Amino acid sequence: MIKDPYLVICKSTNHMLRAAGLIEKQYAHQLVPVPAEYGYICNTAIRINGADVAAIKDMLAAKRVAVEGYYRENRRPLPGLLGRLASLALSENILSIMGKIEKGMDLQKGELVTLLAATGQDMEAVFIAADMLRKELIGDVVxxxxxxxxxxxxxxxxxxxxxxxxxxxxxxxxxxxxxxxxxxxxxxxxxxxxxxxxxxxxxxxxxxxxxxxxxxxxxxxxxxxxxxxxxxxxxxxxxxxxxxxxxxxxxxxxxxxxxxxxxxxxxxxxxxxxxxxxxxxxxxxxxxxxxxxxxxxxxxxxxxxxxxxxxxxxxxxxxxxxxxxxxxxxxxxxxxxxxxxxxxxxxxxxxxxxxxxxxxxxxxxxxxxxxxxxxxxxxxxxxxxxxxxxxxxxxxxxxxxxxxxxxxxxxxxxxxxxxxxxxxxx
Structure with a gap:
């Protein structure tokens, strides 16, 4: 399990592959899509433990891996979600859950069930929220x-x-x-x-x-x-x-x-x-x-x-x-x-x-x-x-x-x- 996660974003896919090959020999890591805010430098980032940042930074520098930066990965709200949904006639339950999503709050199992059971405009709200979150976190590159x-x-x-x-x-x-x-x-x-x-x-x-x-x-x-x-x-x-x-x-x-x-x-x-x-x-x-x-x-x-x-x-x-x-x-x-x-x-x-x-x-x-x-x-x-x-x-x-x-x-x-x-x- 990754704790206090940081993202290693490299200057190219080739450098990312080199970095991943070095990191995986010693450190816990995950490959994740690069968040949209960093642009399309390389479409995959390496998620690492915050406690390992200094050691990994030294290792990659010694091996001349081109790294764009090391960034703390924070949970973010989804501003503007409720505004996007304003024209929809939503049930109280869905509206409440959308409010939590906009604030970046965690959802519970019962709320997941509510989203999965959504129909009509409630279902459309689920799709809009997911697509907005995908764009915010990952960007448009497939x-x-x-x-x-x-x-x-x-x-x-x-x-x-x-x-x-x-x-x-x-x-x-x-x-x-x-x-x-x-x-x-x-x-x-x-x-x-x-x-x-x-x-x-x-x-x-x-x-x-x-x-x-x-x-x-x-x-x-x-x-x-x-x-x-x-x-x-x-x-x-x-x-x-x-x-x-x-x-x-x-x-x-x-x-x-x-x-x-x-x-x-x-x-x-x-x-x-x-x-x-x-x-x-x-x-x-x-x-x-x-x-x-x-x-x-x-x-x-x-x-x-x-x-x-x-x-x-x-x-x-x-x-x-x-x-x-x-x-x-x-x-x-x-x-x-x-x-x-x-x-x-x-x-x-x-x-x-x-x-x-x-x-x-x-x-x-x-x-x-x-x-x-x-x-x-x-x-x-x-x-x-x-x-x-x-x-x-x-x-x-x-x-x-x-x-x-x-x-x-x-x-x-x-x-x-x-x-x-x-x-x-x-």
Missing amino acids: DIRAAVEFSNYCKKNCTYCGLRRDNKTLVRYRMTPGEIIGIAKEMKAMGHHTIILQSGEDPWYTTDKMLEIIRGIKRETNMRITLSVGEWSRDEYKLFREAGANNYLLKIETSNPERFAEIHPDDDYKTRLEHSKWLKELGYITGSGNIIGLPKQTVEDIADDIILMKESGTHMIGLGPFLPAENTPLDREKPGDYDLSLKTIAVARIYLKNVFIPSTTALATLVPEGLQRGLEVGANTIMYNLTPPQYRGNYVIYSDKAVIDLEKTVAAVRAAGRKVPSSLKI
């Missing part, structure tokens, strides 16, 4: 990242997922380490600084194969590496970290232990939390998230999900609607609600403040303009797909998955009135 889905084999049998082992109709594929490293080199040439490696839990990728992939990407590109490859042992997480992996996305899906057990027959809720703790202890920047609209889920459950993200210090928050996948136990269930999905993004932004929240492919699958709309209600990240075309159509975690490429990503960013990172070569 963090654009690319993912490669390198295997759709999975040993698990999650009830909602089309990759589950009992789905015998799915055409399976695996990419070789060489193919994956080749895609990473393409990403680097496009101006990306992070690669997301995503797959089912595929035993074919042994520890040694994963290390080959991680080391190869680091050697050829020096990109940051985000892993989204399920549960491994603590020792394996440690080896991946030492080989060069930086971030780890291990979604909880739901903070309700009963719901978790229903959708994850092969997993244990407490074990998932323990693994998330291990990842932080090992120095990963961690990601999690939930599925909105699971059977039997309540808005209270969703509020608990958001609270858990804050309590665990989660840095990347993936929030997407449930979408049924063919040939799964939940294939007859209805999709998650679009408005509730948007409200979850908005409430997460209001409560969690300065974190990375993507506008998801699932949202764009549910509603064509979902990618743009997510950006308009608090999201600041899009992760698009660079999986080779011959494989892409078989990574069906849910049915009729939208194809989000760089062109569609940039179009959504611009339609939302936002900015594309200057480092991307488009």
Whole structure:
């Protein structure tokens, strides 16, 4: 947990990556979006403990890392919010909560539930508050990242997922380490600084194969590496970290232990939390998230999900609607609600403040303009797909998955009135 937080803001992304590599060896830290007040010097800042500022400053100076400055991170009010909402006919409860948001006060679970249940003009107020807060804290540049889905084999049998082992109709594929490293080199040439490696839990990728992939990407590109490859042992997480992996996305899906057990027959809720703790202890920047609209889920459950993200210090928050996948136990269930999905993004932004929240492919699958709309209600990240075309159509975690490429990503960013990172070569 970061105490008395300071932000290290570097003069370029390359210097930020150098600084993060040095800091992570000795000090607690988190990567967070740069607050808008500092301009677009580099889109990612390094959050550190106030007690470590002097030592880190000396270390980075000795290594000639170009730092713009070290800034205390303060909670700020959101002036002008109530003025923006003056034309709306708001309920007393929503108006009271908006007053607290304007003053920069913390919200309680019951208030999160009220925001998640908002309708009509109350709901519009939630969206406006989240978008204002996003702009105030982060600015208009959207963090654009690319993912490669390198295997759709999975040993698990999650009830909602089309990759589950009992789905015998799915055409399976695996990419070789060489193919994956080749895609990473393409990403680097496009101006990306992070690669997301995503797959089912595929035993074919042994520890040694994963290390080959991680080391190869680091050697050829020096990109940051985000892993989204399920549960491994603590020792394996440690080896991946030492080989060069930086971030780890291990979604909880739901903070309700009963719901978790229903959708994850092969997993244990407490074990998932323990693994998330291990990842932080090992120095990963961690990601999690939930599925909105699971059977039997309540808005209270969703509020608990958001609270858990804050309590665990989660840095990347993936929030997407449930979408049924063919040939799964939940294939007859209805999709998650679009408005509730948007409200979850908005409430997460209001409560969690300065974190990375993507506008998801699932949202764009549910509603064509979902990618743009997510950006308009608090999201600041899009992760698009660079999986080779011959494989892409078989990574069906849910049915009729939208194809989000760089062109569609940039179009959504611009339609939302936002900015594309200057480092991307488009």
